[in-house]
Structure formats: C-alpha cells, structure tokens
Amino acid sequence: MSWTQIAAAKKSQQLDRIPAEWLSNNLPPTEQPNVVDFPKKTTVLSALDLEITESEVATLLHNLASSKWSAVQVTTSFYKRAIVAQQLTNCLTEIFVDRALIRANELDAHLKNTGKVVGALHGLPISLKDQICIKGLESTMGYVSWIGQYAEKNAVLVDILESLGAVPFVKTNIPQTLMWPETFNHIFGRTSNPHNRSLTSGGSSGGEGALIALKGSPLGKFRWVGSDIGGSIRIPAGFCGVYGFRPSCGRVPYAGCVNSLEGQDSILSVLGPLCNTLDGIKTFFKAVLSEQPWIKDPLVIRKRWSEEEYKLxxxxxxxxxxxxxxxxxxxxxxxxxxxxxxxxxxxxxxxxxxxxxxxxxxxxxxxxxxxxxxxxxGANEDYKAAAAPTGEPVIASMGVLPEDTELLFRPTGSGxxxxxxxxxxxxxxxxxxxxxxxxxxxxxxxxxxxxxxxxxxxxxxxxxxxxxxxxxxxxxxxxxxxxxxxxxxxxxxxxxxxxxxxxxxxxxxxxxxxxxxxxxxxxxxxxxxxxxxxxxxxxxxxxxxxxxxxxxxxxxxxxxx
Amino acid sequence: MSWTQIAAAKKSQQLDRIPAEWLSNNLPPTEQPNVVDFPKKTTVLSALDLEITESEVATLLHNLASSKWSAVQVTTSFYKRAIVAQQLTNCLTEIFVDRALIRANELDAHLKNTGKVVGALHGLPISLKDQICIKGLESTMGYVSWIGQYAEKNAVLVDILESLGAVPFVKTNIPQTLMWPETFNHIFGRTSNPHNRSLTSGGSSGGEGALIALKGSPLGKFRWVGSDIGGSIRIPAGFCGVYGFRPSCGRVPYAGCVNSLEGQDSILSVLGPLCNTLDGIKTFFKAVLSEQPWIKDPLVIRKRWSEEEYKLxxxxxxxxxxxxxxxxxxxxxxxxxxxxxxxxxxxxxxxxxxxxxxxxxxxxxxxxxxxxxxxxxGANEDYKAAAAPTGEPVIASMGVLPEDTELLFRPTGSGxxxxxxxxxxxxxxxxxxxxxxxxxxxxxxxxxxxxxxxxxxxxxxxxxxxxxxxxxxxxxxxxxxxxxxxxxxxxxxxxxxxxxxxxxxxxxxxxxxxxxxxxxxxxxxxxxxxxxxxxxxxxxxxxxxxxxxxxxxxxxxxxxx
Structure with a gap:
C-alpha cells in the first residue's frame, strides 16, 4: 500500500470506532466559524451529559466518590461530548470507547465492593496528547510510518494517572513531528479552533486545546495533558481560550512518551495540563507529585509539592x-x-x-x-528517518493551499x-x-x-x-x-x-x-x-x-x- | 616564547609566591613513599599551627567566632601546612598569600567592630580546585594556552562561600583537560599520593586529595572543593583516604567555573566537597544550600536542605x-x-x-x-582548540616515562x-x-x-x-x-x-x-x-x-x- 492508502485506512478505522448514535446529525454548516456553543444544541447530549461535562472537577470527584454518578456514566458523557468536538474540529486521534468503559466499570465495581475510591482522581476521564503512550494503542504522532506500532507499556504518567483512578479515554491530534505550532498531519488531518474554525487551534497540543474549549463553558472543568518544548501547551491553550501550564523540566514524568528529536538533552519537552480552570491545573499537579514520580522516571526531580511555596x-x-x-x-x-x-x-x-x-x-x-x-x-535527519519507511513527505507547511509551502519550522540542509x-x-x-x-x-x-x-x-x-x-x-x-x-x-x-x-x-x-x-x-x-x-x-x-x-x-x- | 618557556615562567612565579620561611628544609628524601606524618616533623609548623590544622571544623568555627583564634591566624596555619603539602606532593596551582590574609584581616575587623560573624563559615580557609574561578586569578586548568587569562568574576560557589565568611586561600592541581583520573599537566607537573608517592593521587581533583590527606590525622577537619564528571572527586578522595562527595547535578552551583567539553549538556560535571570528616561534608552541603544558590545559578534545583530526608x-x-x-x-x-x-x-x-x-x-x-x-x-576538537594557541601537545599519557604513551582517556579521530x-x-x-x-x-x-x-x-x-x-x-x-x-x-x-x-x-x-x-x-x-x-x-x-x-x-x- 502507498502511504496515502495506509493513512486513509487508519482514518477510516478511526471513524468506525465511533458509536453511530454518538454522531450529531444537526451539525452547524462547515462555513460557520464559531461552534463553541454547539455542544448545547446537539441532540446527542442529554441534560445529564451536559450537567456532568460542565461540572467542576471537585463536583465530579465528589459525585463519583459518593456514587451519585458512576464512572461509566461520567466517562460516557465526556466521550459523547468529545465525539461532538471531533465532528466540529477534528481534534482526536485514538478512540477506544470499549476499553475506557471497561476501565470505568472496574472502578465502579471497586467502589461498590470496597466502599473506597481507587485514588484522588477516581473515575475522572482524562484525554492525552497522541504522543503519550497507552499500552496496546498506537502513538503515530502523525507519521504514517508509525501506524501499527502498538505501545508495549504505558507512559509513566499514564501509570500514575491510572493509579490515581483516572480513566484515559481519548488521544488528541498533533502536527506530524510535533515541531510546529499548528495541528495538521497526513493521517488525521487538521484541527480547527472552535472559537473560529478559519483559525488554527495552535500546536503541537492543538487537539487538546480544541477539545477542552468545547466543554462549552469557561467553567467546564476537566483535565487534559499536553506537552511543551517551545510552546506546545501554551499556544493551543492561549489560542483556544483555556488554561495551560508548562512546568519546568523534571516535575511531571515524561518517560514512555514518543517524541521528535529524542536524545536531544538540552532543551526538553515537558508534559503539563490544559484545563478550563486553574483549580484543575493545581489538582493535576499536586496529584501527580503525590505519586512520587521520581521513583518511576529518573528525570523527575525528587521534590514534593511545597505548600509553603504555594503560600508564596x-x-x-x-x-x-x-x-x-x-x-x-x-x-x-x-x-x-x-x-x-x-x-x-x-x-x-x-x-x-x-x-x-x-x-x-x-x-x-x-x-x-x-x-x-x-x-x-539534527532535526532534519530525525524527521527524515521517521518518515522514511513509507516514503511519506515531511510536512513543510500547515497552510490550507498547496502554494502555502513554507519551511518556517523545518530546518533545511544537513545538521x-x-x-x-x-x-x-x-x-x-x-x-x-x-x-x-x-x-x-x-x-x-x-x-x-x-x-x-x-x-x-x-x-x-x-x-x-x-x-x-x-x-x-x-x-x-x-x-x-x-x-x-x-x-x-x-x-x-x-x-x-x-x-x-x-x-x-x-x-x-x-x-x-x-x-x-x-x-x-x-x-x-x-x-x-x-x-x-x-x-x-x-x-x-x-x-x-x-x-x-x-x-x-x-x-x-x-x-x- | 615557546609553550615550554611560558609554562616554566608560570611555575617559577608560583614558587616565588611562597614566603621563604614557610619552606621546610628537613624534607624527607624523594624516594620515601609515605609522607603523611611529615607535617608533624617539619620545623615550619608551630604547636599552634598543628593544633589549628588538626582541629575539627566545629572547633575551628567556634574558636574563630569567639575570637580565640583570629582568621589571620587560622589562615596562616593552614597556608603553612598547605605549602608543606606542596613540597611533599606538588598539589597546588595558584598561591595568593597576601590576598587571603587581607580577606582574613577584614573578617577579623568585622568581628571586632560588629561583634558578629560574617556567616556560618566565618574565617574558615577553603581550597578550591583550579577550575573554580576567583576574580583576578588564573584558572589555567593545566593548559599553557590559558596562562594569562584572569577571571573577571568569581564562580558562583566562591561568591557563596565568601558570603558565608570563608577564606579561599589556594587552588589545587588537576590534569590538563580535567578528563583523566590522574593529576599531571605541562605547567604544574604531577601530584603524588602522600600515602605512597610512587602512586597516583588520582584525578581530576588530585591536588585536593593530596592536600587534604596531608592534614595528617584522619580527624583533621577541613573542607575543600573539587568537581566530578566521571569520578574526579571520588577517585582522589578514595586514593588519598579522605571523604569525598559527588552530589547529583543541580545541587551545588557550578556556574563560573572553567571546564572541558563545555556545552555538553548530557552528563555534567558537578562540584562537591572533599574532607577528612563526614561532618565537614554535611556542613559544606547545608551551608551552600542555605544561600539559595538557585537564584545565582539557573542550573541549581530550587530545593532546600531537607532535614526530613536527612532523618531518613x-x-x-x-x-x-x-x-x-x-x-x-x-x-x-x-x-x-x-x-x-x-x-x-x-x-x-x-x-x-x-x-x-x-x-x-x-x-x-x-x-x-x-x-x-x-x-x-566532540572531545578531540575541544582539547585541540584549547591547546592550539601555544601549540602545546594534548597530554596523551599520565605515565612517568615517555614510552608510557597511552591514549586511554583521549578519543582519536574526529567527532x-x-x-x-x-x-x-x-x-x-x-x-x-x-x-x-x-x-x-x-x-x-x-x-x-x-x-x-x-x-x-x-x-x-x-x-x-x-x-x-x-x-x-x-x-x-x-x-x-x-x-x-x-x-x-x-x-x-x-x-x-x-x-x-x-x-x-x-x-x-x-x-x-x-x-x-x-x-x-x-x-x-x-x-x-x-x-x-x-x-x-x-x-x-x-x-x-x-x-x-x-x-x-x-x-x-x-x-x-
């Protein structure tokens, strides 16, 4: 198969994984720029789905822990809304409904049987940027050549989030290579900005930015994870109107993600949260540090959350x-x-x-x-080596027209x-x-x-x-x-x-x-x-x-x- | 001048800087291997000099703070003993008696006028590995080509030690390039092991190792600073029978030192103490962290001394x-x-x-x-560039005979x-x-x-x-x-x-x-x-x-x- 055929097959498979009843059939016309309010208008989301997806993190966690809402219910509501976001902005990569619901069901059973939550994030759905590996799933990072490479284990952060009781439920779109502050690749295509779809959602965590913005309300509270080597969390967060935090190197575990420029030890990519509230940012950060990530990732600094420093x-x-x-x-x-x-x-x-x-x-x-x-x-050699197996081109422009070709974020020549x-x-x-x-x-x-x-x-x-x-x-x-x-x-x-x-x-x-x-x-x-x-x-x-x-x-x- | 002439002039200048009355004239014969006890036999050191130089750090600091001993006295005693060590093992590079005594005198005046010590290390002499810059002095690192390059400012660690009241008083010998676990260079020659002078003192902090061992007693307490990229603190410490600590990267400030392989961001050199007691290691480490080194060196981790972690x-x-x-x-x-x-x-x-x-x-x-x-x-290019100005050879062996030539720690070919x-x-x-x-x-x-x-x-x-x-x-x-x-x-x-x-x-x-x-x-x-x-x-x-x-x-x- 040619690389275009391989990419098309993967994209088609992605669509097949969406339950048909979750697809909205009253979508706004393609030329409508602002779609931020559409989730309230789709027939797919029930009143309860809307209530759940627009609840604060604290409310969600409280209602999950008290069994008012089951993890299956909360995961389903957010999944449905994520699919709406996908139809509006094309923000997702990996979709794995069954797997997420099995996990949610296990959490519900655990709570029912023991009377205790699994951890501080019990039942909370979490979306992850495509590069963050989940065992058994692909992390193509937009490279057609990486299709079919299934992760042998979770990224450390996924292990930690799961031990805290979270439910990874979707992965989100990125630019091929990650090294471009917009979001487009040959497999999943382009992610648009839900505030104005003629604009970019930014990158490289552009899928995260669009998805979070489509919680509808600025008080929709949820937590997603992106990465930032040159602005890849902050650009999509800023462009999409949500909070985004790029921590210093060595606070949030990065081990087990795929990336470009691997082995470059000087200016490193870091993981961090994007969220509709600051409270979510803090909750994420404190929860991750509570799990002593330094015993799982040698690059994480042995330093606990400091309440003293938080008190300024x-x-x-x-x-x-x-x-x-x-x-x-x-x-x-x-x-x-x-x-x-x-x-x-x-x-x-x-x-x-x-x-x-x-x-x-x-x-x-x-x-x-x-x-x-x-x-x-060494970037040029890195990108070429990644794209070589299928012969796909290294993307040289994020423009919508062929003549947009610009090499802004692509080095030319040898290293x-x-x-x-x-x-x-x-x-x-x-x-x-x-x-x-x-x-x-x-x-x-x-x-x-x-x-x-x-x-x-x-x-x-x-x-x-x-x-x-x-x-x-x-x-x-x-x-x-x-x-x-x-x-x-x-x-x-x-x-x-x-x-x-x-x-x-x-x-x-x-x-x-x-x-x-x-x-x-x-x-x-x-x-x-x-x-x-x-x-x-x-x-x-x-x-x-x-x-x-x-x-x-x-x-x-x-x-x- | 040829590089040999430049080196000889510098070595001659070093000798000129030693007060004649501090030179022992009853040195053991060159062929005597073990000279560890000689400081007690030289006529240069008085009973008070011996008492001071064999005191514990806590005793020194107490007697300095109480004005029982002046900083000038303590600095003089240690300087005299360091010169004895120099005669026995050739462990020093920069010698600057006047400057150290002026500093000690200022500390005495401050204590007399204010009744207060300058800081936690008031009056304590500190030796520093040659690469650690002191404003106005050279840090040749054994390169003839670097003679005449006077530091424009102190290394951050020197600023911190001085703000704590310490008295930098000598710099110590290293191998040219620092990248060899023995100590020899074209300017200052070879440093020997005081326990057996037919053996190496190790490297690259070999001058520190020999100097500290010559405090005479395993309870002689003092503090010196070396660096470690592959064992450069621990090898001389171990070979010379003293304590030596290689901390993790980012705890002790390194900024403002000269080094080989600069810009290599993957496996970094770190500074740390060598000492005759563990108490000295801890005192050094706590004192440096108390000065918030992270506001002076961006590579230092913002993490205070943790008494909780010390309590295990x-x-x-x-x-x-x-x-x-x-x-x-x-x-x-x-x-x-x-x-x-x-x-x-x-x-x-x-x-x-x-x-x-x-x-x-x-x-x-x-x-x-x-x-x-x-x-x-990139090491070969690095060493060649450093040695190029005078045409001095990059040292290819630490052996004592010309036929010892071995390239063990020298890469060949291009990078x-x-x-x-x-x-x-x-x-x-x-x-x-x-x-x-x-x-x-x-x-x-x-x-x-x-x-x-x-x-x-x-x-x-x-x-x-x-x-x-x-x-x-x-x-x-x-x-x-x-x-x-x-x-x-x-x-x-x-x-x-x-x-x-x-x-x-x-x-x-x-x-x-x-x-x-x-x-x-x-x-x-x-x-x-x-x-x-x-x-x-x-x-x-x-x-x-x-x-x-x-x-x-x-x-x-x-x-x-």
Missing part, C-alpha cells in the same frame, strides 16, 4: 506583589488585542493592590536563535557536528545565567525588596491566526530555553470595535512589519486573548498561586464592568 | 536498613584490598543490625561505553554529528530508566518493604595505582551517567599480609585479566582502601545520613579490633 512565603505571602509586563519582546510587536489583554491584566492587578512595572526584554531574539539552532542541529552543537549549548547556558541576573537585578525597581515576582507576557504576538499563519513561537520559546514555568490564562476575546488597527511606521524587523501588515480585526473575530504568567525555574507552586491571584483580579475586574 | 523518613528512619554490595561490576574484578574493604563494611553493618545483600550489576559495561561515547563525541550524538543520548536515557526499575525491583529481596536503601560499591577496581596506571574510571562513571549521588568513605589501608594475591584463571575481559596480573601487594603498600555509598538522584541528604551510619559502624568495628 518567598513572595511576601502574596500581598502586594510586583509583576512586570513584557508588552513586546523587541522583535515583533503584538497585535492590538494582545496588547489589550495585557492592559486589562495590568488594570485588574493595580485595582487589586499589586504593583505592575514594565519588563525590559533581554536578548529575546538571540534566545530564539539559540533555541532553534539546538533543535535544528552540524556534536562539537558545534556544544558551542551553541554553551552560549545557551551563558544566556540562562545572564537572564537570571537580569531578573535578580530588578530588586532595585520593584519597591518590594524582592526582584519582580512574576513576568506577564503575551503567549504569541497575535491571537489565533488563520491556518498556516502561525509563523513564530518566539513568545513561548524563551521560557523553554530558560526553563521558566509559564501558565497561560484566558483574558478576553477579539472585539472588532475595540481592537482597531493603529497607524505605525517604524518596525523592529521585517518580520515585525509583516506581522503588523497582516493584522485585520475581522479575520481574528472571537479569537481568545490570553496572557502567560512566567516564574523562575522549579517555582511551579508559586506560579500556580500567583496565577490564581491574577485570575481572581481579572474576574473581579470583569464583575465591575 | 523514606528509609525507615534509618533503623534496619538494607544495603546492597556490588562486589564487582562484571567487567573488572577489584583487587584483594578493595574486596577486603567491602567485607569490612559488610561485617560492620551486620554487627550494627542492618541487612546486607549482594547488588546485581546491571549493564555496567554498556553504561561505561555510552558515557565515553557522549564525552568523546560525530549532533544527530548521532542524540542517538547515544537517547540510549543513555533508556538506560537510566532501566536502572531505576532494576533498583525499584529489589523491593522483593530486601525484607524491609523498601527497595535497597543504598548501594555500596568500590570506587575503583584497585587502590591508588602507580603513576600512569589508573586505566579506567568505570567504577565511578556509572554514578555520573545515572546521576546518582555517591559518597566515598575511607575504610582501611593496604596490608601486604592480608591482601595476598589469590589464584584465578577465569576472566570477564582482557582488561580484567590485565588488572589481575598487575596486582602485587608490595606495589600498593599503605594505599588507602575506600568504598562509595550510592543513593538515588537528588537524594543527597539521605546519602549523607546513610554514610554517617556506615561510618559509625566502621569505627565501632575498628574499636572492637
């Missing part, structure tokens, strides 16, 4: 914090809605009694260059030597040292006696752009190179009356000018506006706590309007 | 531990004295009520191969590509995962309900060998690849009557056979016998605590004899 003891106990906003990075000025999101955040924080100053960007362009150079040192790579990595380490000092040196400007508590930054220089137009990940990549934990918070949505184009005639770079010229409020209609909260390495607990403070301030600000 | 709460509170002894690694069987050291340890632990089982080696040969392959992927390096590093990560599982799986054999609490292993397959004969670092390197913290404890000394050669006719490898054939008890006379205590990644507190338990058991065992 090193940040004045969270009173009168000083945040610094990076309005732009000095390379590409963000579009008007992004700036408005930052301004809303600033106003809300000032109203809440905190201090807000400007962040001075530091060698942000060099950070992007160094990061790309490290990945690209470099190990010694040359070391020279780049040496510069990377120096930059990390310099950036830390740059941050520490802010102690003289904050008025708190401490350096800046957290940086607030755009997660991209635009809101979700049209398919094929997400041309840079530099607003997220800097946190990967510096290994800073970063949490994306949704703030608002594009509004054509507020987000008008302003005249501008000076530009940092050609890229900056192109980005400016490409802005047109109508194109971005309804796209979510998000920020990211950036802390220092292995400061996850504090970043979560400060994000809660920011989120509360934002919600208080909205209440006043 | 995850190891049954330290009662009835189960240790596993790796008698040999299945590649090279250790010499009889090494085996005796392990047996002494086993007997002592059994007598103390602990359990001792055998450790099953796991792919130890492959671990060595992978580790070497990662370092060697490999970044992509090829990634494939090796990918295998490394898998091996770490497998080894962790191998360890966790011991839970069924320990009888404690826990996996093995710590592994006890040789730190080399021999005690300190003759110069040029330290042919493998595989008994230390495995801990570097696996990032296991490992602490070397001195146990005994070679005794020709006890450590007789046993007949043997089966060998694991050719290397094993050569090692067996090379054993001759007389050659190794008086060489220290040491073990290493190996824990799991980022388990420094527990490794220190378990080492204290082992050390106490050993001392109790000696008391019974």
């Amino acid at each position: 003891t090193e940040h004045g106990n969270g009173e009168k914090l000083c945040f610094a906003i990076m309005w732009d990075n000095g390379v590409i000025e963000p579009h008007p809605p992004v700036r408005r999101g930052l301004q809303i955040t600033k106003d809300a924080l000032l109203a809440a009694g905190h201090r807000v100053i400007d962040w001075t960007p530091y060698k942000q362009a060099e950070i992007t260059t160094i990061t790309n150079s490290i990945w690209n040192s 470099i030597s190990a010694f040359e790579l070391w020279q780049i990595q040496k510069r990377k380490r120096a930059l990390r040292q310099e950036y830390l000092k740059h941050w520490e040196d802010t102690v003289i400007t904050t008025g708190t006696g401490r350096p800046v508590d957290a940086i607030i930054s755009p997660m991209a220089p635009y809101t979700a752009p049209p398919h094929g137009m997400n041309k840079t990940a530099q607003y997220t990549m800097w946190c990967n190179m510096l290994d800073f934990p970063a949490l994306v918070i949704p703030v608002s949505k594009v509004d054509q009356t507020l987000d008008v184009k302003q005249p501008r005639d000076k530009f940092y770079t050609k890229q900056d000018q192109e980005n400016y010229e490409g802005y047109n409020p109508a194109t971005y209609e309804s796209a979510p506006i998000s920020i990211q909260v950036v802390g220092r390495t292995v400061e996850e607990e504090a970043v979560i706590a400060m994000s809660e403070i920011i989120d509360d301030a934002l919600r208080a600000g909205k209440a006043q309007l | 709460t995850e190891h049954g509170n330290g009662e009835k531990l189960c240790f596993a002894i790796m008698w040999d690694n299945g590649v090279i069987e250790p010499h009889p004295p090494v085996r005796r050291g392990l047996q002494i340890t086993k007997d002592a632990l059994l007598a103390a009520g602990h359990r001792v089982i055998d450790w099953t080696p796991y792919k130890q040969a492959e671990i060595t191969t992978i580790t070497n392959s990662i370092w060697n992927s 490999i590509s970044a992509f090829e390096l990634w494939q090796i590093q990918k295998r490394k990560r898998a091996l770490r995962q497998e080894y962790l599982k191998h360890w966790e799986d011991t839970v069924i054999t320990t009888g404690t309900g826990r996996p093995v609490d710590a592994i006890i292993s040789p730190m080399a397959p021999y005690t300190a060998p003759p110069h040029g004969m330290n042919k493998t670092a595989q008994y230390t390197m495995w801990c570097n690849m696996l990032d296991f913290p490992a602490l070397v404890i001195p146990v005994s000394k070679v005794d020709q009557t006890l450590d007789v050669k046993q007949p043997r006719d089966k060998f694991y490898t050719k290397q094993d056979q050569e090692n067996y054939e090379g054993y001759n008890p007389a050659t190794y006379e008086s060489a220290p016998i040491s073990i290493q205590v190996v824990g799991r990644t980022v388990e420094e507190e527990a490794v220190i605590a378990m080492s204290e338990i082992i050390d106490d058991a050993l001392r109790a065992g000696k008391a019974q004899l």
